[in-house]
Amino acid sequence: MYKILFILTLPFLAQTLAAKLLSGPMLTGVDMREARIWVQAEAPSVVRIAYAELNDKENPTWSPSIETDSGLANTAVVTLSQIEPGKTYHYKVELNGELLAPSYEFKSPAFYHGRTPPPDFSIAVGGAHYMIEDGYEPPYQLLGAGYEIFETIASADPALMLWLGNTAHLRESDWGSKSGYLKRFSKARTAPGLGKLLSSTSHYATWGTADYGPDGAGAHSSYRDFAEHSFRAFWPRAVKVAQLEGIPTSFRYADVDFFMLDTRSYRNDTPTSEQPFRILGDEQIEWLRQELIRSKATFKVVVAGAPILNPAKSRNNLSYAEREHTELLQMLRSEAIPGLFFISGGKYYGELTRLVHANSYNLFDLTVGPLTANPRDNQDELNFFRMPGSSTFERHFALLDFKGPEEDRRIVIRIMSIEGKELWNREIPASSLQPPED
Structure with a gap:
């Protein structure tokens, strides 16, 4: 029975491992202390985001792993919780253990309150x-x-x-x-x-x-x-x-x-x-x-x-x-x-x-x-x-x-x-x- 299950599961595993991004990544909210990244995969997948300040290429922070929702067209939102105000970050998407190219960038809003005039x-x-x-x-x-x-x-x-x-x-x-x-x-x-x-x-x-x-x-x-x-x-x-x-x-x-x-x-x-x-x-x-x-x-x-x-x-x-x-x-x-x-x-x-x-x-x-x-x-x-x-x-x-x-x-x-x-x-x-x- 286990052999049958393994054989039946193989096509699904192969599909998951071979899955690619269909759309995204999309920034869907960048605040002073948090950013969220939306992605859509071609098939059920596991997504992580590696991110770091722009001048730090060697020590990325990793988001938690998120499974795409097969009931919602294999979409997922990944939260980056180690964000600080007024910083520029680069990030990459990892899909099913494979780190995808290219690298992307975003900038978090500045914490100007009580310090400087509001930014343009x-x-x-x-x-x-x-x-x-x-x-x-x-x-x-x-x-x-x-x-x-x-x-x-x-x-x-x-x-x-x-x-x-x-x-x-x-x-x-x-x-x-x-x-x-x-x-x-x-x-x-x-x-x-x-x-x-x-x-x-x-x-x-x-x-x-x-x-x-x-x-x-x-x-x-x-x-x-x-x-x-x-x-x-x-x-x-x-x-x-x-x-x-x-x-x-x-x-x-x-x-x-x-x-x-x-x-x-x-x-x-x-x-x-x-x-x-x-x-x-x-x-x-x-x-x-x-x-x-x-x-x-x-x-x-x-x-x-x-x-x-x-x-x-x-x-x-x-x-x-x-x-x-x-x-x-x-x-x-x-x-x-x-x-x-x-x-x-x-x-x-x-x-x-x-x-x-x-x-x-x-x-x-x-x-x-x-x-x-x-x-x-x-x-x-x-x-x-x-x-x-x-x-x-x-x-x-x-x-x-x-x-x-x-x-x-x-x-x-x-x-x-x-x-x-x-x-x-x-x-x-x-x-x-x-x-x-x-």
Whole structure:
């Protein structure tokens, strides 16, 4: 019997030993004392990471061994716990005992608090990503292109990157099974030129409709578990918010707090007289309120997979949920929270929305359009608050520079083409994001 078992096990062992990385490594959160590395293998595997400060090539620290999850497309997240602030590290992936080439690098955030002014840094922001897949594309249509944009972003060397949803682009063939979800997320991760960006920059993501299921899918979707497990497998969160459902999270970098909202898990797209249309949900709005009040950051950046300030009555805008939208804006006014700035996805064009307040400061919502999906125009959506000259109808990404001396911090917005050409820019001083004094 043991001989039979050994013979039956041999093919599995051979497959494991021969397994290669399918995607990654990807930095999925680098803090002052910890870093996390995401990988995806071709088959069930055991992963370790060897890492050390850049000038120390001989004495690496080893992470614990982690088995990839065969139920989640053989993905795994490895935690590096021996990290110190303001250091540059090199790291290598070990798969099934074999140390793979090449070596990668990352830098941990500086511990500047109470010592020096906040450091200047840049972040990249990207919208919809569509990866072409043979056998699943509509005839005579090309729904994705421009994958060289990822190399352009990597060359800008941002401190981190925000992904604003619609990164998988699920289709009818994918909705009906967990395997379908995972295969589509896996395919999206194999885009040409993406590897360098994933390995060198820390990535944070929220989701949109095309990461979740059919149009309008929300809290009551039959496929919700498939969507959540798949998204979390490919986009691990900085921190799990224990009291909330779905994928909301938050993190800090330098003097900026980022709050990433979930526009799907609380969504009710078929309202009744007792249950109005909702997108964020009361619990998530209350969490955001509490976090914003406690935040001492210069800038509080609220990130969502759908525009928050766009007034057009589209189901893809928060304004469609009129009660929620009104309550959120009233809360922000009544709490007199300084430094608010919004970033949103969910559109296939870009724009900057400015909401003018008579009794407070103006609010801005930067909507970033597609990275590699097909761009569209905005002719069918009347956004009265769109800033002139900010409409962007080509594939693009945003670079946001947080810079300036402590008493004069500012956000510089730069919208960039696939080739790295600046399409337009705006500058927003922190001093202009202050509530009026009583």
